[in-house]
Amino acid sequence: MALIDIQQLQVSFPHGFEHRIVVNSVSFRVEEGETFSLIGASGCGKSTILRVLAGLQKEWSGEITLLGETLKPKQRFSSTLRAQVQMVFQDPYASLHPNHTIHRTLSEPLAIRRERNIEPRILSALNQVGLSENIAMRYPHQLSGGQRQRVAIARALLLKPKLLLLDEPTSALDMSVQAEILNLLNHLKQEYGMTYLLVSHDADVIAHMSERAALMENGNIVKPFSRQDLSSASHTTAAI
Ligand SMILES: Nc1ncnc2c1ncn2[C@@H]1O[C@H](COP(=O)(O)OP(=O)(O)OP(=O)(O)O)[C@@H](O)[C@H]1O
Ligand SMILES: [Mg+2]
16 A cells, blocks of 8 residues: 555745745655655755645645545644654754753653553653663753754654654764664664655665655656666666
8 A cells, every 4th residue: 555645746835926836746656664765956845745744834735645544735634644654854953852851852742642651652762762761861962963863763653653754864963873873764664664755865875775766856756766776776876
């Protein structure tokens, strides 16, 4: 089953007295269990697509089916979708509240949904991403960049999502930490049977992570990459 089915998605923003189209008739499907990646130059519309799928960008047109639910523009996501679709942002420092301890950051999504067993679930989320329990009482500025992104991933995993939207999850990190986080994401995907939609501007990252990909330019998909295209990193780098 396709977990994401997008047909002719268009997103525009007000621009003076007019509208500027930033996503222009984009169509793609992501099958359950695969990692599908979007690549393309800055400003081509990648994050905007992820924001639509996370329910953060509510003005759009086209047809979208997400985890079997048909979305409508301007509509609030169902409670199921809000749990099952989670996003990890590019900059883990900006995405974590600076004045909240890690414990508070991780407990809030569970408390809002009146989930039970909050304490053991926080500990197991930290465990899943390879962080020790004693960082729970720290604030984001007391962690390294890699540890912060692990916290952001732990937060995304708390509600046992089916789909992770990963918006340049490692571009703020240095090379060795980047590899650790990518391996962690691949491992978690296997273990929990998740599906990933990944945005990256790095051809090596795309080749390492994804089954299929699409190159975007100015709000359009201009080139799809099949499994075969991506099967060898060196080919991909040359191809992209
Ligand atoms: N809320 C908004 N209001 C107006 N314009 C916006 C808004 N969000 C995005 N844009 C514009 O839409 C275009 C696409 O932005 P988007 O963030 O999707 O690009 P991107 O492909 O993710 O780029 P990058 O690789 O730099 O992150 C950009 O020109 C951006 O300025
Ligand atoms: Mg972006």
